[in-house]
Amino acid sequence: MSTSAPASLTGRTVLVANPSADLYGSDRMMLEAVRGLLKQNSRVIATCSRTGPLVDRLQELGVTVHITEVPVIRKSMLSPRGMLNLARIVMSTFPRMRRLIGAARADIVIANTLTLPFWTLAARSCRRPIIVYVHEAESSLSRAARTLLTAPLGLADGVVFNSETSRIACKAQALERRGKVRVVLNGVQGPATSRPPRDHIEGPARLLFVGRLSPRKGPDLIIDAAALLRSMGIAVTVDLVGDVFPGYEWYEDQLRARVRELHLEGVVRFRGFQSPVWEAIDGADMMIVPSRGDESFGNVVIESLLSARPVIVADHTGLREAASGFESAVRVAPDDPKAVADAVRRVLEDWGHFRAVAMVEAVVAQARLGTDRFHEGFGRAVEELDR
Structure with a gap:
């Protein structure tokens, strides 16, 4: 299997935006995505909405991290009134997002999860390609709430889904018709060494x-x-x-x-x-x-x-x-x-x-x-x- 670096990524600057700085599922996959981009000889800059253990892990990879307090979409906001209130908050942070995209000289912006739609808007306003990395599969949400959450994808240049489940739940047919959807199953870094399971269960x-x-x-x-x-x-x-x-x-x-x-x-x-x-x-x-x-x-x-x-x-x-x-x-x-x-x-x-x-x-x-x-x-x- 070839591991040569794709020509269009070599030397290009990728700004990766993450909603938090924890080390749970989507955060860890963001970290692995950054490792993958670095292997493709990209220059990666990251931004998180707050500080946390993910920041240290990124910095260990040589990635510069900016803390940019961008609102993160929560289920409680997925109503017309909630979105209007959120829009008012975004007005104060939007200029900072645009400044970071410009200062980083980003060639590509990647927004990690659907909870960061404002990076999509900021990238579009700066005329930078924007790719959304989707981990959500919220099929249980109401149709209106799901529409509010996924509507910004229509402005993206492409979407990477972490599973077929998330692709089906998201219903991004317009992007699929344009050939702008990819599915890349999560990859998990296993332990360096692992203790085998016990031969026999003795005790609890x-x-x-x-x-x-x-x-x-x-x-x-x-x-x-x-x-x-x-x-x-x-x-x-x-x-x-x-x-x-x-x-x-x-x-x-x-x-x-x-x-x-x-x-x-x-x-x-x-x-x-x-x-x-x-x-x-x-x-x-x-x-x-x-x-x-x-x-x-x-x-x-x-x-x-x-x-x-x-x-x-x-x-x-x-x-x-x-x-x-x-x-x-x-x-x-x-x-x-x-x-x-x-x-x-x-x-x-x-x-x-x-x-x-x-x-x-x-x-x-x-x-x-x-x-x-x-x-x-x-x-x-x-x-x-x-x-």
């Missing part, structure tokens, strides 16, 4: 959740599943690795209250945010990805597969796409703690088989969903859309 089975502590991600389902497993006579521990989005502290309080209500103190442990997550995964027997809400893809599913850990996955949207073809990814009915508990029991009862399959499929996952494939695919997509 170790369950792991990695992600935001939020209702849509469903960690409460794992807590309830742990109680059901105990009632079946199956001992488990549950590690919750992640934190809440600011403003959702109430949800963590609810989780902790549920743990006390079910007498699971010492069984369920709140580990906070961790990056990288490989040490936590090394200590687990299997992972649980129980998201209630639509997901465009499932990076945590891939992290589990790369680490040779069986994974229990809610069977919907992008999680189904990520888990497809992997026997060690056991799909279950969404929003159903009993389905999660039954799947855990099934894996434990046939542990030798699932362990062996997971170790084989770790190699398959690396070839199919590793970062080398992603870096080349993303760079090629940007080069093609910039023609």
